[in-house]
Amino acid sequence: MARKDLLKNLMDAAPSDAPRAAMPPRSAKGAIGAVSQSIAELRDRALIEVPVDLIDDAGLKDRLDEDDGIAELAASIRDYGQQVPVLLRHSPNTEGRYEIVYGRRRVAAMKTLGRPVKAMVRELNTRDLIVTQGQENAARKDLSFIEKANFAAQMVAQGFDRKVVCDALHIDKTVISRMLSVVEALPEGLIPAIGAAPSVGRDRWLALAERAKGRDGAELRAMVQGATSDARFAAVFAGTAPKKPAKATTASPAPLRGADGAALGEAKPSAKGAQIKLTDPEFSGWLVENIEEIHRLFLKKRGE
Template sequence: MARKDLLKALMDAAPADTPRAAVPPRPAKGAIGAVSQSIAELRDRALIEVPADLIDDAGLKDRLDEDDGIAQLAASIEEYGQQVPVLLRHSPNVEGRYEIVYGRRRVAALKSLGRPVRAMVRDLNTRDLIVTQGQENAARKDLSFIEKANFAAQMVEQGFERKVICDALHIDKTVISRMLSIVEALPSGLIPAIGAAPSVGRDRWLALAERAKGRGTDEVCALVSGETSDDRFSAVFAALAPKKDPKPAQNAPAPLKGAHGKALGEAKSSAKGAQIKLTDPEFSGWLVDNIEEIHRLFLEKRGE
């Protein structure tokens, strides 16, 4: 077969009336297989422009504050263009449509601008889509602790094994277990009510879970208030702080009375002694001058 015919056979697509998924893969060996693989890899890396209104959401929810920063991102794209492509897959349900693997915020920003989306397109099943999304999340530094923990919890709900979750997020089993224990301990609905809380790490979320033990979802979510997710976390955290034991009431000063019921002042006793305030200056001076004699009489009365 001539080289031109060989390349033509490799590049020919399925007939127009045949759905993509219905075309069976044709395994090839040797040089033909290597060339086929190279062409497939080039196709995976190739960038295309996709109308934003043909792109649907898919996979798991990775961001808790979805609208945060979209306007700023759109302004940046409008000025400098889309610098980083997104990853899409062909929709398994609707011919001609696409689903987001990662890059949701970029798609949202471009959709608000009415611009097409520069994207790589890969053929992925749902399992591979979620694993790929998890791997992308693991490499991003802007996802908060609770967003990653929430993503791991969603993978568990989808039936993924712990090993797959660990591989997807590049986190070991111990860390995954801690993440999941925190998500499970928090009242349902509290995480989305608070949001990403980017400044809050594992220890404070764990402390919040401890404080929220035994409380209902409605009760705890009613405590959420504040403009930012960090503010909302702080509001709930403070409201659930354990009540401190009130300080024991100090003894009230007792009045001091002399002969014939005359008021002399007041005395306030404590574990360390007593404080005496005298209102009669003449008696105060006499008491100071005679304190030694008064103490001697006290000792004699005690038998010392």
């Protein structure tokens, strides 16, 4: 059989109505199996256009500020086209529909434009979908610390062990543990209320988690104020700052009077003693000259 006929038979083996990018590899051995596998891999990398109303959400929530920048992204795509494809899988529940693996913002932008989405389609089970989504997130520089921490916490909640979470996000166990400690320490609803806080790094989130220990969740959520997520974080961070100890009240100066009732000055008590201010220069000079004798009388009176 000529090579071109072999390739034609392999390509024609699939039903004509099946999406090209979705074809599973044929189960075959030898040269035919290798060619079939190569064709399947090419289909996996091929781009198709999918009507946006056939695409459903899937996987875990990776962004906290979902609507942030969608209008700007849509304007850019309108002017320059969709430069980067999204990754989809066939819906396991509904024939003819697709689910997003990654590229949610691009799909949302295309929805506002009413245009079909350029996409690659892969056959993924739910586990592989979430791991692939995590690997994509690990490579993105625009996801904030708390968004990655929130994604890791969702993976753990789905039953993935720490090793899989680490592999998916390309982060070691120590960092994952710190991420999870932040999410676990903060009351439910606080992180979504604050948002992505892109300018806030790991150390400040860890500090907020420490400050939030033992605090009422409703009290913390009430502190969330501000037009941006960075401002909202700053408001909660300031609201949970340790209170400074109140300064000791300073006693008012006490007047000093002589035997005849005349004013001699004033004494200002303090924790370390007293500050004496004399207004009679002659008496103040005499006091300095006789301070030793005066102190001797004090000791005698005290019994020393």
